[in-house]
Amino acid sequence: MASSAPDGLTPRAREIVAAARAILEEDGLEALTMRRIAERLGIRAPSLYKHFPDKEALEAAIISAAFEEQAAVFERAVEEGDEPLAALGAAYRRFALAHPHLYRLMTDRELRRDLLAAGVEDRAGLTIYRAAGEDTDRARAAWAFAHGMAMLELTNRFPPGADIDAAWHEGIRAFRDG
Amino acid sequence: MASSAPDGLTPRAREIVAAARAILEEDGLEALTMRRIAERLGIRAPSLYKHFPDKEALEAAIISAAFEEQAAVFERAVEEGDEPLAALGAAYRRFALAHPHLYRLMTDRELRRDLLAAGVEDRAGLTIYRAAGEDTDRARAAWAFAHGMAMLELTNRFPPGADIDAAWHEGIRAFRDG
DNA sequence: GTCTATATCAAGATAGAC
DNA sequence: GTCTATCTTGATATAGAC
Numbered sequence: 001m002a003s004s005a006p007d008g009l010t011p012r013a014r015e016i017v018a019a020a021r022a023i024l025e026e027d028g029l030e031a032l033t034m035r036r037i038a039e040r041l042g043i044r045a046p047s048l049y050k051h052f053p054d055k056e057a058l059e060a061a062i063i064s065a066a067f068e069e070q071a072a073v074f075e076r077a078v079e080e081g082d083e084p085l086a087a088l089g090a091a092y093r094r095f096a097l098a099h100p101h102l103y104r105l106m107t108d109r110e111l112r113r114d115l116l117a118a119g120v121e122d123r124a125g126l127t128i129y130r131a132a133g134e135d136t137d138r139a140r141a142a143w144a145f146a147h148g149m150a151m152l153e154l155t156n157r158f159p160p161g162a163d164i165d166a167a168w169h170e171g172i173r174a175f176r177d178g
Numbered sequence: 179m180a181s182s183a184p185d186g187l188t189p190r191a192r193e194i195v196a197a198a199r200a201i202l203e204e205d206g207l208e209a210l211t212m213r214r215i216a217e218r219l220g221i222r223a224p225s226l227y228k229h230f231p232d233k234e235a236l237e238a239a240i241i242s243a244a245f246e247e248q249a250a251v252f253e254r255a256v257e258e259g260d261e262p263l264a265a266l267g268a269a270y271r272r273f274a275l276a277h278p279h280l281y282r283l284m285t286d287r288e289l290r291r292d293l294l295a296a297g298v299e300d301r302a303g304l305t306i307y308r309a310a311g312e313d314t315d316r317a318r319a320a321w322a323f324a325h326g327m328a329m330l331e332l333t334n335r336f337p338p339g340a341d342i343d344a345a346w347h348e349g350i351r352a353f354r355d356g
Numbered sequence: 357g358t359c360t361a362t363a364t365c366a367a368g369a370t371a372g373a374c
Numbered sequence: 375g376t377c378t379a380t381c382t383t384g385a386t387a388t389a390g391a392c
Contacts, residue, residue, distance in 0.1 A: 012375080034368065046369075047376050055368070108286065110334050140336065141323065141349035148326025149319070156288050158318065171319035178356025190357080212386065224387075225358050233386070 007117060009061060013051045016041065017061045021102065024062065028101045032059075059105065060115035066106050067116070070095055071123035084131035089146055089172045096150035104154065107147060132175070142175045185295060187239060191229045194219065195239045199280065202240065206279045210237075237283065238293035244284050245294070248273055249301035262309035267324055267350045274328035282332065285325060310353070320353045 009017065019040040024032045034055060038045040052058040074091055081087025096103040113121065125143075132139035149171065153164055187195065197218040202210045212233060216223040230236040252269055259265025274281040291299065303321075310317035327349065331342055 033366080035366085043375085044377065046371095046378085049369070050375055107335070108329075108333065135348075137341065137344040137348040138352070140330075140340065140342075140345035141327070141352065144326030144330055144345065144349065145319065145323040146326070147330060148322030148324070151286075151329065152322055152325060155286065157285070162318065163315065164318075166315040167318035167322065170313075170315040171322065174316070174319065174352040174356030176356075178352030178354075211384080213384085221357085222359065224360085224389095227387070228357060 007061070007064065010051070013061070016048060016051055016058065017065065020058055021062050021065075024101050024105060025099060029105060056112060057115055060112055062102075063106055063111070064117040064120050066099075066102055067120040067124065070106070071120075071127065074124050074127040078127060078131060083176075085142065085176050086172050088128065088131045089168060092146045093150060093153075093168065096154060100154050103150065108151070138175060145171045145175065185239070185242065188229070191239070194226060194229055194236065195243065198236055199240050199243075202279050202283060203277060207283060234290060235293055238290055240280075241284055241289070242295040242298050244277075244280055245298040245302065248284070249298075249305065252302050252305040256305060256309060261354075263320065263354050264350050266306065266309045267346060270324045271328060271331075271346065274332060278332050281328065286329070316353060320349075323349045323353065 005014075007014070016037065020032060020037045023036050023040060034045040034048055037058075038048055048058070052061070073095055074088060077087045077091035078084045081090075111121065125139075128143050129136065129139040132142050149164070149168060152158055158164055158167075183192075185192070194215065198210060198215045201214050201218060212223040212226055215236075216226055226236070230239070251273055252266060255265045255269035256262050259268075289299070303317075306321050307314065307317040310320050327342070327346060330336055336342055336345075
């Protein structure tokens with residue numbers, strides 16, 4: 001009975017994931033401790049281990065849900081925009097800026113794919129592939145461009161006053177025309 | 179007398195930086211602790227604080243030196259190659275793959291610019307700017323592409339068997355022609 | 357420039373009772 | 375499903391002697 005849901009989580013486990021994600025988004029990755037998560041739920045840290053075997057499994061649950069969410073956002077953006085690559089680029093940046101800590105958790109380290117829900121990683125990738133004219137190499141290059149732009153903006157690497165919009169446009173243009 | 183060298187470091191401080199960098203490159207960022215650094219030098223951790231005010235200052239010294247090194251590599255690559263953007267892309271990837279942990283320390287978080295040696299961050303940027311035909315937006319976009327490619331490869335995000343070379347070529351081509 | 361001793365803090369995780 | 379009590383580990387950093 002514990003895992004008939006699509007995400008394989010019990011209702012209580014889902015509450016824990018929600019609390020964890022809220023802490024992550026509000027205060028960043030270093031704030032994401034078992035104690036903090038428990039505290040937010042009004043319980044003690046050891047109790048969490050009745051629901052997840054360890055912290056990594058809990059993080060994987062956050063990441064799985066976030067991938068689904070991101071893919072849905074991407075799909076909608078392409079549907080509603082006229083130029084797929086431009087629409088996707090804008091949606092990519094918006095997601096990263098709206099959820100900086102979550103975005104870094106999702107992208108900035110090796111993935112424990114064995115702990116993720118199946119197929120969850122590919123869905124967003126497929127949207128990019130299609131927007132890039134179903135050219136694998138171009139899709140990967142465009143993805144790297146978007147990821148690089150997002151990370152450089154999140155880590156504050158562009159010079160103060162840099163026109164980040166213009167750099168995005170230039171990149172999108174290059175991958176559309178080039 | 180302590181800071182007449184170009185990097186502002188005493189000889190002993192430079193030895194400490196070298197030990198720290200070796201640990202970083204061999205075992206990664208979590209291994210970079212004051213205890214480990216001291217151990218490698220045959221001393222105790224508290225002694226390090228006679229040479230650096232805190233760990234952040236020591237990290238900044240590693241980063242400053244690495245930026246200089248990277249800039250020199252980039253400059254040489256452009257000089258020796260015929261196509262600047264391609265030469266620079268290849269050098270960029272080579273540097274990141276040869277020094278994965280160092281590269282991440284340099285790029286993957288906010289920079290404490292106040293602790294870095296002056297101008298050290300701009301030198302590599304200038305090389306990219308020139309290779310991109312002195313177009314600021316294109317230079318930033320190409321930089322983001324390179325950074326994204328490097329990070330996705332380092333974090334193992336491309337599917338197994340993905341032709342990463344081909345994706346690099348596609349991106350370089352787009353920024354050259356597009 | 358190095359030492360010992362120590363302060364301070366906080367993390368993930370387990371055992372076993374209720 | 376939650377609790378208390380605890381283990382184990384390890385980090386940065388300071389004080390003060392030599």
